[in-house]
Every structure is written in structure tokens, then in C-alpha cells.
Amino acid sequence: MTTINDQQLVAAAIAASQHAYIPYSRYAVGAALLAGDGTLYTGCNVESASFSPTICAERTALVKAISEGQRDFMAVAVATRDAGSPCGVCRQLLYEFSPSMRVILADLDGNLRLTTTLEELLPHGFGPFDLYAE
Numbered sequence: 001m002t003t004i005n006d007q008q009l010v011a012a013a014i015a016a017s018q019h020a021y022i023p024y025s026r027y028a029v030g031a032a033l034l035a036g037d038g039t040l041y042t043g044c045n046v047e048s049a050s051f052s053p054t055i056c057a058e059r060t061a062l063v064k065a066i067s068e069g070q071r072d073f074m075a076v077a078v079a080t081r082d083a084g085s086p087c088g089v090c091r092q093l094l095y096e097f098s099p100s101m102r103v104i105l106a107d108l109d110g111n112l113r114l115t116t117t118l119e120e121l122l123p124h125g126f127g128p129f130d131l132y133a134e
């Protein structure tokens with residue numbers, strides 16, 4: 001398994017941000033998601049003239065990974081011009097699979113601004129175990 005460090009994960013997120021389809025917000029986001037087996041999945045935000053179909057970069061990467069059979073993740077790097085933080089919807093969907101994954105926030109110059117965990121970003125979250133519990 002090839003190991004990838006945080007800086008490389010951020011570089012992949014920055015590269016993905018270059019594909020962002022953002023005619024409305026002009027706010028490019030790139031995400032790079034590292035699966036438990038070391039496979040990397042990237043995503044960008046894709047906007048719509050109808051606005052609500054817009055999908056965030058993090059969920060683009062996540063659905064790519066899930067659709068290829070991955071279910072657990074070690075880390076996600078997100079890159080934006082201001083090292084923006086994942087939205088609540090993305091936090092929730094990432095939490096579904098790997099609450100303890102690391103989250104690395106960076107700007108588009110590759111500066112790592114924050115390294116945290118999903119549980120820190122979504123404390124006391126609601127997840128699959130809440131439905132499985134007796």
C-alpha cells in the first residue's frame with residue numbers, strides 16, 4: 001500500500017479544485033479522500049443553474065468512493081481559497097462512514113490551516129449506530 005502524507009493529500013485536493021464547475025459562486029473547492037486501503041478519491045464542487053442540485057467537493061469524492069466499494073476512510077483534505085470548512089451536509093455524510101477520520105483544511109497555496117477530526121467538527125453526531133441500537 002502506498003502511503004500518502006497530508007501535504008500530498010492537500011496537493012490532490014488542490015488539483016481537484018481546478019475542475020470545480022462554479023459559474024455561480026466562483027468558490028472552488030477540492031477534496032481528496034483517503035480510503036482505508038490507501039486508495040485516493042478526489043472531488044470538486046459542481047453547481048447548477050437551479051442551485052439546489054449543487055454538490056459539494058467532499059460529497060463528490062465520497063460518492064465516487066462508495067460507488068467503488070469503499071466504506072471506511074482515514075482522512076479527507078479540503079482545499080479552498082480561504083481554507084474553508086466542510087458544510088454540515090458533508091460532515092453528516094462523511095460521519096456515516098468514518099466518524100474518526102482526520103480532516104485537513106488547506107488553502108489553494110498548499111498551506112495547512114487546520115488538522116482535526118470529523119468528530120471534532122460534528123460533536124455528538126447522529127449516525128448508523130443510533131438506528132441499530134436497541
Ligand code: THU
Nearest residue numbers: 025027029045056057085086087
Ligand atoms: N461547497 C463545497 O464544495 N463544500 C463545502 O463543504 C462548502 C461549500 C461549495 C458548494 C458551492 O458550490 C460553493 O462551495 C459555495 O457554497
